[in-house]
Amino acid sequence: MYLVITCPRCGNYSVVRDTVKTHECPYCGYLIRIEEASIIARAGNGREAREIILKLKTPRELKRKP
Numbered sequence: 001m002y003l004v005i006t007c008p009r010c011g012n013y014s015v016v017r018d019t020v021k022t023h024e025c026p027y028c029g030y031l032i033r034i035e036e037a038s039i040i041a042r043a044g045n046g047r048e049a050r051e052i053i054l055k056l057k058t059p060r061e062l063k064r065k066p
């Protein structure tokens, strides 16, 4: 099982295995304790988890009209 969590410091999404206790945020380097992180979603595999993140993210660059 994989978890989609948000970093308490910078708010970016990360995918972690549900077996880990901590995760270093790839964006700001903050060491997230899984028990204190906000769990956004659960996924059966890493690919599914990344698809969830893609749906959650709403890149302003893509939405902006020229």
Ligand SMILES: [Zn+2]
Binding pocket: 007, 008, 009, 010, 011, 012, 025, 026, 027, 028, 029, 030
């Ligand atoms: Zn972070």
